[in-house]
Amino acid sequence: MKHLLSIGQLSKAEIESILDRAESFAEVGRRDIKKVPTLRGRTVVTLFYESSTRTSSSFELAAKRLSADLVSVKAAGSSVDKGESLKDTVATLSAYEPAVIVIRHPHAGAAQLVAGWSDAAVVNAGDGKHEHPSQALLDVYTLRRRLGGLEGKRIWIVGDVLHSRVARSNLIAFRAMGAELTVCGPPALIPRGLEHLGCRIEHSLERLEEADVVYALRLQRERMQESFVPSMAEYAARFQIDSRRLGPRQLLMHPGPVNRGVELSGEVIDSPQSLIAEQVASGLVVRMAILYELLAAGDEGTEPAAEDGTDRPTRIGQPA
Amino acid sequence: MTPAQLDMRAGETPDLVLRGASVLDPVAGIDGNHDVVIRQGRIAELAAPGSAALDGAEEIDATGLHAFPAFFDPHVHLRVPGQEHKEDLETGTRSAAAGGFCGVVAMANTEPPVSTPGDVDSLRGAARETASVKVGFLATVSQGMRGEELTEMAALRDAGALGFSDDGLPIRSARLLRRALQYQRLCGGTIALHEEDPELSGQGVMHEGPVSAALGLEGIPSVSESTTIARDAALAGYEGGRIHVQHLSAAESVEAVRAAKAAGVQITCEATPHHLCLADEEVRSLDPSRFKMNPPLRSEADRQALIEALCEGTIDCIATDHAPHAPEEKEVPFEQAAMGVTGLETAFAAVHTDLVLPGVLDLGLVVERLAGGAEPFGVERPTLAPGSEANVALCDLATEWTVGEDGYESRSSNSWCAGRELTGRVLMTIAGGQVAYRLRSFSMGVAA
Numbered sequence: 001m002k003h004l005l006s007i008g009q010l011s012k013a014e015i016e017s018i019l020d021r022a023e024s025f026a027e028v029g030r031r032d033i034k035k036v037p038t039l040r041g042r043t044v045v046t047l048f049y050e051s052s053t054r055t056s057s058s059f060e061l062a063a064k065r066l067s068a069d070l071v072s073v074k075a076a077g078s079s080v081d082k083g084e085s086l087k088d089t090v091a092t093l094s095a096y097e098p099a100v101i102v103i104r105h106p107h108a109g110a111a112q113l114v115a116g117w118s119d120a121a122v123v124n125a126g127d128g129k130h131e132h133p134s135q136a137l138l139d140v141y142t143l144r145r146r147l148g149g150l151e152g153k154r155i156w157i158v159g160d161v162l163h164s165r166v167a168r169s170n171l172i173a174f175r176a177m178g179a180e181l182t183v184c185g186p187p188a189l190i191p192r193g194l195e196h197l198g199c200r201i202e203h204s205l206e207r208l209e210e211a212d213v214v215y216a217l218r219l220q221r222e223r224m225q226e227s228f229v230p231s232m233a234e235y236a237a238r239f240q241i242d243s244r245r246l247g248p249r250q251l252l253m254h255p256g257p258v259n260r261g262v263e264l265s266g267e268v269i270d271s272p273q274s275l276i277a278e279q280v281a282s283g284l285v286v287r288m289a290i291l292y293e294l295l296a297a298g299d300e301g302t303e304p305a306a307e308d309g310t311d312r313p314t315r316i317g318q319p320a
Numbered sequence: 321m322t323p324a325q326l327d328m329r330a331g332e333t334p335d336l337v338l339r340g341a342s343v344l345d346p347v348a349g350i351d352g353n354h355d356v357v358i359r360q361g362r363i364a365e366l367a368a369p370g371s372a373a374l375d376g377a378e379e380i381d382a383t384g385l386h387a388f389p390a391f392f393d394p395h396v397h398l399r400v401p402g403q404e405h406k407e408d409l410e411t412g413t414r415s416a417a418a419g420g421f422c423g424v425v426a427m428a429n430t431e432p433p434v435s436t437p438g439d440v441d442s443l444r445g446a447a448r449e450t451a452s453v454k455v456g457f458l459a460t461v462s463q464g465m466r467g468e469e470l471t472e473m474a475a476l477r478d479a480g481a482l483g484f485s486d487d488g489l490p491i492r493s494a495r496l497l498r499r500a501l502q503y504q505r506l507c508g509g510t511i512a513l514h515e516e517d518p519e520l521s522g523q524g525v526m527h528e529g530p531v532s533a534a535l536g537l538e539g540i541p542s543v544s545e546s547t548t549i550a551r552d553a554a555l556a557g558y559e560g561g562r563i564h565v566q567h568l569s570a571a572e573s574v575e576a577v578r579a580a581k582a583a584g585v586q587i588t589c590e591a592t593p594h595h596l597c598l599a600d601e602e603v604r605s606l607d608p609s610r611f612k613m614n615p616p617l618r619s620e621a622d623r624q625a626l627i628e629a630l631c632e633g634t635i636d637c638i639a640t641d642h643a644p645h646a647p648e649e650k651e652v653p654f655e656q657a658a659m660g661v662t663g664l665e666t667a668f669a670a671v672h673t674d675l676v677l678p679g680v681l682d683l684g685l686v687v688e689r690l691a692g693g694a695e696p697f698g699v700e701r702p703t704l705a706p707g708s709e710a711n712v713a714l715c716d717l718a719t720e721w722t723v724g725e726d727g728y729e730s731r732s733s734n735s736w737c738a739g740r741e742l743t744g745r746v747l748m749t750i751a752g753g754q755v756a757y758r759l760r761s762f763s764m765g766v767a768a
Contacts, residue, residue, distance in 0.1 A: 087651050108606060109653045193532070
């Protein structure tokens with residue numbers, strides 16, 4: 001894998017291989033010394049044009065755990081504020097000869113452009129409303145750990161799909177892993193033609209009980225320039241996942257940050273069905289696995305896939 | 321009505337004999353091998369192959385080549401005044417000539433927009449100095465394209481404005497368009513309309529459908545265009561006005577125009593080569609330089625509807641909407657990029673490659689529609705009929721070439737065909753009797 005721009009570029013086997021690698025990093029994370037020397041001497045640049053807590057911090061920590069040198073650039077307070085174009089910023093950062101550029105940008109296709117302008121491996125950490133492939137990988141990882149596999153599982157993605165890059169990447173990834181997908185939300189927040197991505201469309205939570213997994217999305221009020229829903233109260237009344245709607249055997253996910261009391265009620269966030277905290281923990285090891293896959297996977301022999309499928313590789317370098 | 325006002329630079333009108341050309345002008349009923357004899361800027365004669373005497377004319381071996389009436393583009397952006405870094409009258413008309421066009425209609429959405437008689441006068445003067453093909457200039461419908469007050473339409477017509485358009489922007493106010501149509505009775509001048517409801521288009525950057533849903537890009541629904549066409553056709557019918565609908569893109573729009581024509585409205589319309597050849601699937605590449613324009617590339621079903629409408633004549637003509645942009649406006653993420661692609665140099669070759677060679681469209685029909693942009697603006701259609709002014713596109717239908725390989729005549733390179741291999745190329749263009757363009761490789765070794 002040269003870049004990670006879209007989740008659609010990965011086959012089921014490739015997704016599983018990255019997740020297997022993440023499992024082995026989870027093992028490293030249980031050691032006292034959590035750092036491995038894999039990327040010593042390599043430079044990772046994170047370039048964030050939008051605010052982020054989970055994605056930026058987990059990519060940064062992932063790079064550090066792999067012993068890479070890290071340069072973090074945030075648009076606010078950088079030359080971007082002074083009107084520098086994306087192309088010029090990338091040219092500037094390329095002078096450091098980074099091995100990887102992790103980019104988040106408010107517009108679709110930005111990561112792909114960067115890949116064309118730079119020799120570095122590029123990771124799309126979210127481009128507009130388009131894709132967020134590392135989120136999809138960590139979500140599949142989280143579900144795989146809990147369910148064993150996604151084959152035949154019914155997953156409902158509920159809420160503001162229109163503005164959600166997570167929804168798009170997750171639809172592709174969950175489908176690749178064999179899940180059956182339903183997308184549910186008010187019509188104005190479901191893009192026209194979305195069913196062509198291979199999902200069923202619902203505008204009511206009436207049949208939610210069929211779901212094995214409920215994946216709630218953040219209502220992205222900051223991206224809305226008009227009223228897509230008449231009021232938060234009306235939205236919550238029809239589409240909020242609360243303890244009445246969420247059954248005891250159903251799993252709940254959310255990419256964060258949550259609007260408490262809008263798409264999720266407070267009590268379900270902290271319920272035993274909630275995987276939200278696990279998603280965040282998964283983010284670190286999956287992002288370590290992504291960086292590893294881009295930079296180090298070619299350097300070695302048969303790792304990581306265990307050939308008989310029984311035991312996973314547990315040793316990735318020595319503690320640094 | 322004032323006679324059509326077109327301007328180009330004065331120059332020599334050499335006598336030429338295009339020896340043994342395959343001559344095709346369906347409107348004039350011409351289809352066969354002839355020596356095309358051009359004298360004093362006019363088609364003097366279509367003689368039997370090999371029979372025409374030179375009498376001092378330059379002989380051009382046109383064996384195996386096609387001579388068509390030169391094309392006429394009712395919709396180009398020459399970017400003058402104000403954006404000469406993208407295009408100017410010289411480069412824009414050279415680009416037109418390289419595509420086989422003998423005339424173009426320049427849009428008025430310049431900086432500042434062409435809104436006063438003085439603006440028109442100065443552009444016409446510049447065209448008489450630098451334009452290698454004929455240029456007709458439109459003036460804006462509303463002052464400064466602000467959509468509020470009418471321009472001085474009668475004075476603009478007196479200054480030589482060919483017609484009126486706020487192209488680039490729709491006319492939001494039905495009341496304003498109605499006033500313009502009323503005023504048109506006084507001064508003539510077709511009103512060309514960019515049809516779009518900004519309320520429905522919102523911040524859209526591509527066609528609304530499965531591809532926009534997959535890419536997370538805001539869509540421009542087809543009904544944004546078709547509902548506005550229906551409104552404006554009704555107004556034109558009510559006021560007895562004459563309108564030309566620009567760059568038709570959607571099947572629903574074809575229906576709206578068809579209905580208006582059936583109702584007797586004086587309405588014509590155009591479609592672009594890119595809307596006839598491409599669909600929104602191309603946008604998956606997220607390449608704004610080739611695939612971002614307004615109206616957007618629509619679905620395959622829309623494309624098929626446009627082709628059908630072009631065949632039956634609901635769509636009167638092919639227009640390029642040649643829209644040059646600077647690299648820094650296109651080397652950005654899709655949503656941030658400027659809308660528009662260049663198309664003058666590739667119009668014929670692209671339609672020939674994508675639609676004629678596969679048997680979708682008849683060559684004669686394409687030739688007819690590429691010259692069909694003159695009549696909606698009251699300009700005489702280019703023809704090869706003996707006695708008429710010499711406007712000829714000499715083409716080799718077998719030449720294969722890669723677009724952009726040798727650069728462009730246009731100052732900008734945002735061609736929707738960039739990098740494509742096309743079959744068929746314009747070798748020489750005669751506009752108003754002058755040799756407006758000659759492909760460099762065709763200039764060598766053929767002069768008598």
